[in-house]
Amino acid sequence: MSDTTAQGGELSSPHDWGSAAAKRRVRRRYAADRRLQAYGLGAIGLAVLLLGVLFASLIFSGYVAFTTTKVALNIYLDPSLIDSSNPGAANYRKLTRGAFFAYFPDVTSASEKRELGKILSSGAPYVVRDYVVEHPDEIGKEVKIYVPLSDPYDQLNKGVIPREIDALTSDRIALFKILTKRGVIHVDAGKGTVLVDVYVNPGDIPDGNLEAGDYQRMVAEAFRAFFPHALTLTYEELLAEDAAEALKAHVIANPGDVGKTIQFKVPLSAHYDSLARTGEAKMRNPRFASARDFEWFDSLKERGVLSSPFTWELFVNSDSRFPELAGLAGALTGSFFALLVCFLLSFPVGIATALYLEEFAPKNRFSQLIEVNINNLAAVPSVVFGLLGLAVFLNIFGLPRSAPLVGGMVLSLMTLPTIIVATRAALKAVPPSIREAAYGVGASKHQVMMHHVLPLAMPGILTGTIIGLAQALGETAPLLLIGMNAFIPSIENMGLLQPATALPTQIFSWADSPERGFVSRTSAAILVLLAFLVTMNAIAVYVRQRIERKW
Amino acid sequence: MNEQSRPFEMSIGDSGQVASDTSTGASKVTSRNVCVFYGDKQALFDVNLDIPDRSVMSLIGPSGCGKSTFLRSLNRMNDTIPGCRVTGEIKVDGRDIHDPELDVVELRGRVGMVFQKPNPFPKSIFDNIAYGPRIHGLARSKSHLEEIVITSLEKAGLLGEVKDRIHEPGTGLSGGQQQRLCIARAIAVNPELILMDEPCSALDPIATAKIEELIDELKKNYCIIIVTHSMQQAARVSQRTAFFHLGILVEEGPTAEIFTNPKDKRTQDYITGRFG
Secondary structure (H helix, E strand, O other): OHHHHHHHHHHOOOOOOOOHHHHHHHHHHHHHHHHHHHHHHHHHHHHHHHHHHHHHHHHHHHHHHHEOOEEEEEEEOOOOOOOOOOHHHOOHHHHHHHHHHOOOOOOOOHHHHHHHHOOEOOOHHHHHHHHHHHOHHHOOOEEEEEEEEOHHHHHHHHOOOOOEEEOOOHHHHHHHHHHHHHOOEEEEOOEEEEEEEEEOOHHHOHHHOHHHOOHHHHHHHHHHHHOOOOOOOOHHHHEOOOHHHHHHHHHHHOHHHOOOEEEEEEEEOHHHHHHHHHOOOEEEOOOOOOHHHHHHHHHHHHOOOEEOOEOOHHHHOOOOOOOOOOOOHHHHHHHHHHHHHHHHHHHHHHHHHHHHHHHHOOOOHHHHHHHHHHHHHOOOOHHHHHHHHHHHHHHHOOOOOOOHHHHHHHHHHHHHHHHHHHHHHHHHHOOHHHHHHHHHOOOOHHHHHHHHHHHHHHHHHHHHHHHHHHHHHOOOHHHHHOOOEOOOOOOOOOOOOOOOEOHHHHHHHHHOOOOOHHHHHHHHHHHHHHHHHHHHHHHHHHHHHHHHHHO | OHHHHOOOOOOOOOOOOOOOOEOOEOEEEEEEEEEEEEOOEEEEEEEEEEEEOOOEEEEEOOOOOOHHHHHHHHOOHHHHOOOEEEEEEEEEOOEEOOOOOOOHHHHHHHEEEEOOOOOOOOOEHHHHHHHHHHHHOOOOOHHHHHHHHHHHHHHOOOHHHHOOOOOOEHHHOOHHHHHHHHHHHHHHOOOOEEEEEOOOOOOOHHHHHHHHHHHHHHOOOOEEEEEOOOHHHHHHHOOEEEEEEOOEEEEEEEHHHHHHOOOOHHHHHHHOOOOO
16 A cells, blocks of 8 residues: 555655645636626526516506596487487487587687597597496486597607607708708898809890799709709708799899809708708697697696596407507407317317326337427427418318417417426326325226326426416417407407407507507507416416425 | 245136145245346246245345345236336235236235335325225225224224324324325235335334334234345244345245254355345
């Protein structure tokens, strides 16, 4: 023993743990550890940041949809206009508008009334109708009903859209700035002008008749010579309409200038004039027809008849062409039906498949092939399942289009692999001692499965199922392919075989709509969808924690 | 051993006629040329063993010698292991347990088993014991089922400790109590034979002593086969002992003889602590 140590000492000197090289190694090791930790922290920070940005932007653009601007109308439910035996058929448009026009007794002309009526939502009469149908005993009384404003005024009240917008685009302003730098822009007596060399062409003045000269042409020529590169900026846009008139007045006043090139200050058009004088050019938001719109709106606001209650319509109403009336009830119902079908199909089939594969299947090539394919199935893009549903369920089986039944069937194709994989993991996690104990007292395979293994695996199975269903809830592409994005204005006739829409497809259609109100409606719908997903995942986490408590 | 020279008898379906008549008197279990294979690997080689009724037989030997494998082939628990194959003949009460007409579920009802680690079902104490009688339809009524449960608990020496919390989960008991609960569960289906696979290896000495007392008590009515790593335990509880080594049954005989006067050198080496 002592020999070997001595030899070892001769061959290589014993490691010096205190040497500078060793200390450097230790320092490097520590630095590497810290770096690894920093990478991880950085990655988490980035992920949290992106998530935060996503949520912030959704909430920021979506929160306005949770309130709706409404105006209180005092409506006299005239029994001579409303037939109490058939209250749904009366002319509620006239009633509603009449009550609204009462706020503006000075508005009398038909065209002004048409303009004023645009403040009310087109769906306002239906709100009144629904109220009367629900409360038929109030016919003959004066009632106070809150009806929504139309989308532009709703957005105006929430401050989403401004009263004035920039009249000129940024590239126009940039071009104008170049002109300013050249020193040709002047402001004389409160009027913006541009100094241009104009050749007063005698050829454009027929027979020396100064009155009949083509001054328009002269200004255009001068403009073209002066700004050879300003191709995007036409002289009609930059110069005032009366530019030619101003030149004519100048030439008539100074007939001696004919045939000469003169320096002439051409007046600017309105927007550029404003830009030259004040540095900015604004115009009325084109969503509003005239400044009177704002006066009417402000007067309503001053009188305190406007209010912004919580948008219950978002959950109670179905889809609508008017964003202020559109709601998610139809989409929620459709999603519910589709998920119900999906659950009823994929839960038993998934468990049976997993049970067979885990407990009964012989370990051979065929079962391996099935296993590999189930795992692959989980990776198939959802749009492919949609195409499959379109080709098989709709074309071959002839099932109805847009129906939640077909949607659920397609979604169950996607949910199945998730459930199978989760169920197999849960079955594997049941301790073998439990199976042995059951076999040991003489339980048959069926009894071991049904009495012991499945109940113990059930929390794990449910976790997988809920996560699978949450995935299915957010799935859009397959539903679009089977047409489950129908326009559903009422949930009354919804069923498994009736056309329907679902939450994600509703979001898709709203995102595609041009009205400003649908922007916030879309964000709000996304928030609702996310709330459902978070809830489902929270349930899954809760169920999973219960299984852990058990062992 | 002399059994090997005996003509091999097949008995399918008529178990009553072929009662074993070996030198040890009324054998509860007889095994002839039992070989067990896990896939291609052979774990047991031609085991011939007769086990008498109403006594305790202990199987000893170093780890991996095949004693547990042999024990598990007696109630065909090996069937649940994929790739496991048993050849040869095992008879319980003269009936071949590999007889295709014999129901394996019924066999496991007749041959109870207690495992190394206590493995009560995550259910109440009552349900743990009542499970076997329920699935075999042993109880005529609810009160009869309760009677079976109480009797089994009493036989397992657990009644005094748990009678107030019989509807509480069995997993809440201590390790020794859990193991006695498993014994109670095994005897609740009224088996003829109880197999115990190292029942005390996970228990402390006091709990072990209780189980050993229980085994002593149970042998009056049952045939018990116990696998153990503790030679002292084998010496304390068993009447006969079989020594396994590398899948071969080396020696079998009355416990006192095996421990004081072993015939085989390997047995001697093992019990004196040379290996194992």
